[in-house]
Amino acid sequence: MPTKTHSLSKSRYMKGLQCHKALWLLTHNPELREESESANQAFAQGHKVGELAQEIFPGGVLIPFDDLTFDEQLQRTKAALTRAKVIYEAAFIHNGVFVKADIIRKVCGGWELYEVKGSSKVKDIYLDDTAIQYHVITGSGLTITKAFVVHLDTSYRRNGELDLDKLFTHHNATKEVLQRQAYVKKEIARQTKILKGKIPNIDIGPWCSDPYDCDFKCHCWKDVPEDSVFDLAGNGADAFALYEQGVKKLKDIPLDQVKGKQLQQVETARSKKLVVSKKGLKQFLDKLRYWLCR
Numbered sequence: 511m512p513t514k515t516h517s518l519s520k521s522r523y524m525k526g527l528q529c530h531k532a533l534w535l536l537t538h539n540p541e542l543r544e545e546s547e548s549a550n551q552a553f554a555q556g557h558k559v560g561e562l563a564q565e566i567f568p569g570g571v572l573i574p575f576d577d578l579t580f581d582e583q584l585q586r587t588k589a590a591l592t593r594a595k596v597i598y599e600a601a602f603i604h605n606g607v608f609v610k611a612d613i614i615r616k617v618c619g620g621w622e623l624y625e626v627k628g629s630s631k632v633k634d635i636y637l638d639d640t641a642i643q644y645h646v647i648t649g650s651g652l653t654i655t656k657a658f659v660v661h662l663d664t665s666y667r668r669n670g671e672l673d674l675d676k677l678f679t680h681h682n683a684t685k686e687v688l689q690r691q692a693y694v695k696k697e698i699a700r701q702t703k704i705l706k707g708k709i710p711n712i713d714i715g716p717w718c719s720d721p722y723d724c725d726f727k728c729h730c731w732k733d734v735p736e737d738s739v740f741d742l743a744g745n746g747a748d749a750f751a752l753y754e755q756g757v758k759k760l761k762d763i764p765l766d767q768v769k770g771k772q773l774q775q776v777e778t779a780r781s782k783k784l785v786v787s788k789k790g791l792k793q794f795l796d797k798l799r800y801w802l803c804r
C-alpha cells in the first residue's frame with residue numbers, strides 16, 4: 511500500500527482511471543472495500559501467468575514485493591540495474607508515483623519493458639497500465655526503448671514440453687504507450703488533486719463494472735433495492751437512465767419504456783405471478799445432450 515510519500519501507485523492510478531471515487535475510497539476508506547472471490551482468483555491467476563512469463567527471459571533478478579518496504583524495493587532495483595540483464599518486478603518512483611514493472615530487459619541503448627497479462631488479447635486497459643509504467647520509469651531516468659504487452663496465444667496447443675515462445679504473444683505497444691503520455695501526465699495531476707480533496711460526487715454508473723467489478727459496489731450500491739431496474743434482462747431500456755429518473759424497482763418501470771422480454775419482466779414483477787414459457791423451456795431442454803440428461 512502506498513505510504514504518504516507515495517500517494518499514488520500503479521494499481522491506485524488504474525483504480526482512479528475506472529472511477530475517481532473508487533480511488534478516493536481506496537485511500538481514505540479502505541475498510542468499505544469488499545473484494546470478490548472472482549477478483550481474488552483473477553489476481554492469483556495473473557500472478558501465476560506472470561511467474562511463467564518470467565521464464566521467457568530466464569536468469570533475471572527478482573525484486574520481491576512482500577516483506578520489503580517501498581524504499582527497499584527501490585534500492586534493490588537501483589542495485590540490480592547496474593549488474594542485471596533482466597529484472598522481474600523492478601520498482602520505480604517518479605513525482606510520488608510508485609510502479610512495479612513485470613519484466614525489464616537490458617538491450618542496446620536502454621531497456622525494454624514487458625507487461626504480462628493472462629488474457630488472450632490486448633485491451634485498452636493494458637495499454638493504460640503499460641503507459642503509466644513507461645511514464646514513471648522514464649521519468650525516473652531510465653531509457654525505455656520499447657514497451658510490450660505480453661499475452662496468451664490461445665491458438666497454441668501443447669505437444670510435449672511447454673513452449674513459452676508459442677504460449678505467449680508479444681505485442682509491441684510502444685506507439686500506443688507514447689500516444690498516451692500526455693494524458694497520463696494530466697490524469698496523475700487530476701488524481702493527486704482528488705486525493706487531497708473531499709470524496710468526489712460520483713453516482714453509480716456503467717463504470718462500476720467496466721473494465722472490472724468495483725470493490726466498493728457493496729457501499730455505493732447499498733440503496734439499490736431487490737428486483738431493481740438493474741435486473742432487466744437483455745438490451746433495450748437503459749437501466750442507469752431509469753435509475754437517474756428515480757425509477758429504482760422493476761415494477762415501477764413505465765410500460766411504454768420497455769418491450770419484448772423486458773416488458774414481460776416488468777409485468778411479472780407487477781403481478782408477482784410466476785410466468786413459465788413452455789416454448790422457451792422446451793427449446794432449452796432440447797439443447798441438452800447425453801450424458802448431461804440421460
Ligand code: SF4
Nearest residue numbers: 529532718724727730
Ligand atoms: S461502485 Fe461505482 S461509483 Fe462506487 S466507487 Fe466503484 S465505480 Fe465508483
